[in-house]
Amino acid sequence: MHILPQADPQESAFSVPSTSRAFIEANTTPTSFCEIRRDHIIPVFVKDNEPLISQADFIQVTAEAVRDVFRGEQVLAPQIRVSHPIKGRIPDAKDKPAKDLQDWERTLYYERMMFAVEIPxxxxxxxxxxxTLIVGGVKAYNLDNLYNRKGAVEHFKLFVGFENMVCTNLCVRTDGFMGDLRVSSVEQLQKAIYQLLHTYDQHRHLRQLQALTEYSITEQQFAQIIGRSRMYSHLPTAAKQHIPALLYGDQQLASVCKDYYRDQSFCREANGGINLWRLYNLFTGANKSTYIDQFLDRSVNALDFVGQIQDGLRGHQTNWYLQ
Structure with a gap:
């Protein structure tokens, strides 16, 4: 791992923009921190009208923790993607035709939001x-029970890992992921962020990714893996208990197949073979079509899945997908 000379403190502020290429696509749209802070309303708990932890507060507390833990490093502005807009209007405009509404009479927030802060x-x-190292999270209000009062648990997802700058695929492993973080205050959220940043082993993660370049599969094995992967979701529940889980559906698997032949960076070799690093990136690339609330779970699953293929090639264990 390489660490560049320390950046000037002025450059560590969030004035430096992040990469413009999207780390997730699906049905998301880009937005800015200022827009979320200024224009988006904050959902409240029904029973006491108290606000949930806002998406802006989530981004800000994460960004502050990143700048603290990686002090002296360059930290880019968060890249933010949102989906599932919830639109409304102020009470005084309830009888106006939609075409006559003024901007100040409209209300908006997005049910799902994901952001990533790059440390180049x-x-x-x-x-x-x-x-490059990257930290971020997901806030999906659809996971929260709004028919409650302040103090009820709120759900978040956190991650720290690496972004492949060739394709902006995210590389996330289990120890860099909190998939069901439940907190009831900003202070608890901040504590969890620091815990994740301090326990994540980036060197071990990089060694695991590097090892994928040392193993390859043939075209026949690739076809076997894809075929078995499409069968997996239709297996009886009892049979699935003994098989490594795969969270990718037919749409993502079709993308993996297409890119096996066509992707400029990660396609097969001339003889049809493909190493596991490239295979892994085919899966993480296909994951970009996933909705925000499932994106990180599939990111982690991709590395687990390819790692189990690697164990099968080593002969450490029998792998159903290779049989």
Missing amino acids: TIFDEIGGNRL
Whole structure:
């Protein structure tokens, strides 16, 4: 892993924009921190009209923790993607036709939001691809019970990992992911963020990713894996208990197949073979079509899945997808 010389403190502020390429696509749209802070309303608990932890507060407390833990490194502005808009209007405009509404009479917030903060001065290279450290999270209000009062648990997802700068695929492993974080205050949220940043082992993560470049599968094995993967969701529940889980559906698997032949960076070799680093990136690339609330779970699952293929090739365990 490489660490560039320390950045000037002025450059560590969030004035430096992040990469413009989207780390997730699906049905998301880009937005800015200022827009969320200024224009988006904050949902409240029905029983006492007290606000939930806002998306802006989530982004801000994460960004502050990143700047603290990685002090002296360059920290770019958060890249933010949102989906599922919830539109409304102020009471005084309830009888107005939609076409006559003024901007100040409209209300808006997005049910689902994901953001990522890039630290480009901490990086490494794997398979000829530059990876930079990245931290972020997901807030999906649809996971919260709004028919409650302040103090009820609110749900968040946190991650720290690496972004492949060739394709902006996110590389996330289990120890860099909190998939069901439940808190009831900003202070509890902040504590969890620091805990994740301090316990994540970036060197171990990079070694795991590097090891994927050392193993390859043939075209026949690739076809076997894809075929079994499409069968997995239709297996009886009892049979699934003994098989490594795969969270990717037919749409994502079709994308993996297409990119196996066509992707400029991660397609097969001339003989049809493909190493596991490239296979992993086919899965993380296909994951970009996933909705925000499932995106990180599938990101982690991609590494687990390819890691189990690797164990099967090593002979450490029998792998159903390779049989």
